Amino acid sequence: MPIHEKSLIRPENLITNDSLVIDGVDVSGHWSTFIKSRTITDYNEAMEDEISALPGGENIHRCWQCGSCTNACTVNAVNPDFNPRYWIYLIRQGLEEELLRDKDIIWQCVSCNKCTYACPRDVVPEGVMKATAHWLELKGHTPKSPSTHFDEGFTESILATGKIEEGRVLRTFFQRTGQPLNQPWLVALVGGLVKRFPLGYLIRMGWSTVFRPRTSNWSRTGRAIEEYVSERRAEQAKALGLDTEGGH
Numbered sequence: 053m054p055i056h057e058k059s060l061i062r063p064e065n066l067i068t069n070d071s072l073v074i075d076g077v078d079v080s081g082h083w084s085t086f087i088k089s090r091t092i093t094d095y096n097e098a099m100e101d102e103i104s105a106l107p108g109g110e111n112i113h114r115c116w117q118c119g120s121c122t123n124a125c126t127v128n129a130v131n132p133d134f135n136p137r138y139w140i141y142l143i144r145q146g147l148e149e150e151l152l153r154d155k156d157i158i159w160q161c162v163s164c165n166k167c168t169y170a171c172p173r174d175v176v177p178e179g180v181m182k183a184t185a186h187w188l189e190l191k192g193h194t195p196k197s198p199s200t201h202f203d204e205g206f207t208e209s210i211l212a213t214g215k216i217e218e219g220r221v222l223r224t225f226f227q228r229t230g231q232p233l234n235q236p237w238l239v240a241l242v243g244g245l246v247k248r249f250p251l252g253y254l255i256r257m258g259w260s261t262v263f264r265p266r267t268s269n270w271s272r273t274g275r276a277i278e279e280y281v282s283e284r285r286a287e288q289a290k291a292l293g294l295d296t297e298g299g300h
């Protein structure tokens with residue numbers, strides 16, 4: 053039987069007989085490729101529950117492995133190793149070590165959601181990819197991705213003032229990801245804004261950046277949201293068996 057998705061099998065686990073005749077039939081080469089049998093003992097039986105405890109991973113149990121997600125995937129079209137169906141299979145089986153082999157490419161999901169529209173089981177594979185990338189970070193398998201740094205800076209800004217402070221969010225993002233602030237595209241953007249916007253508006257923008265005005269009566273709302281966020285993080289940390297709240 054031909055082996056589909058041969059790329060998913062480690063070369064050391066494949067056996068090929070260059071010259072093999074069975075009952076007078078020449079089955080050399082490709083026709084005598086076998087997968088070595090092996091015993092797996094290091095299952096992480098909690099893995100599916102851990103991923104489904106994170107935002108986006110809730111429906112992973114619904115997957116029936118049809119492969120429509122991988123077929124439709126934007127990233128898979130340029131990198132066949134990016135395989136949402138396969139990763140969902142590994143997670144549901146608890147094959148953590150196998151999943152970790154791909155830990156450095158899972159974050160590459162571009163959130164186009166083509167998989168989500170193709171999925172007949174409402175798994176929301178895009179969400180599962182996000183939850184898996186987040187799980188890898190929380191478990192310490194990968195460093196925080198730039199997108200996590202951005203999300204954290206964005207959330208902190210909202211919690212502090214009840215407003216989206218683009219300038220502060222960008223500054224925080226560049227600081228945390230070790231990038232200089234004088235990005236050519238940003239310089240061009242600011243230059244364009246200065247030319248187009250009325251002076252009064254620019255002064256108000258500058259004033260807001262320095263004095264950080266808050267939404268009126270924000271304290272109570274901000275505290276309630278903060279409480280909710282830390283409750284959710286504590287629940288997630290518990291589901292993942294982490295010591296620290298939220299693992300951050």
Ligand code: SF4
Nearest residue numbers: 125161162164165167
């Ligand atoms: S959302 Fe991510 S996993 Fe889904 S098709 Fe797009 S790149 Fe692929």
Ligand code: SF4
Nearest residue numbers: 115116118119121171
């Ligand atoms: S399309 Fe949906 S059901 Fe099919 S393999 Fe992907 S996630 Fe699973």
